[in-house]
Amino acid sequence: MVSSxxxxxxxxxxxxxxxxQTAAGFLTHLAGELIEVCGDxxxxxxxxxxxxxxxxxxxGQGVEAVRTIRGEIRTLVEGLIxxxxxxxxx
Numbered sequence: 001m002v003s004s005x006x007x008x009x010x011x012x013x014x015x016x017x018x019x020x021q022t023a024a025g026f027l028t029h030l031a032g033e034l035i036e037v038c039g040d041x042x043x044x045x046x047x048x049x050x051x052x053x054x055x056x057x058x059x060g061q062g063v064e065a066v067r068t069i070r071g072e073i074r075t076l077v078e079g080l081i082x083x084x085x086x087x088x089x090x
Contacts, residue, residue: 007084010038017059022070026077034085051080 009027011020024037053076058066 006034006036008036008038009080009084015057015059017057019055019058019069019073022073023077026074027081030077031081031085034087035081 009024011023011027013020027035027037055072055076056065056069058069061069
């Protein structure tokens with residue numbers, strides 16, 4: 001059996017407010033080795049899917065607001081996993 005190539009995901013944010021790191025952490029935790037988290041450069045590959053999500057900036061927010069943002073990030077990551085590696089979705 002030939003294994004299929006890993007899906008690769010790169011999370012990029014304009015400001016380093018922790019959202020991309022949170023998303024990468026959720027992806028690594030939830031998908032394990034089924035999806036690769038890319039490094040800090042944004043490669044451009046023709047024919048690839050690029051998504052842009054509008055997430056609130058947690059900077060200066062209270063704990064509850066940050067928890068809400070974290071939950072939104074987890075939901076987005078779970079959707080990515082379900083699409084890219086359904087066998088990893090839980």
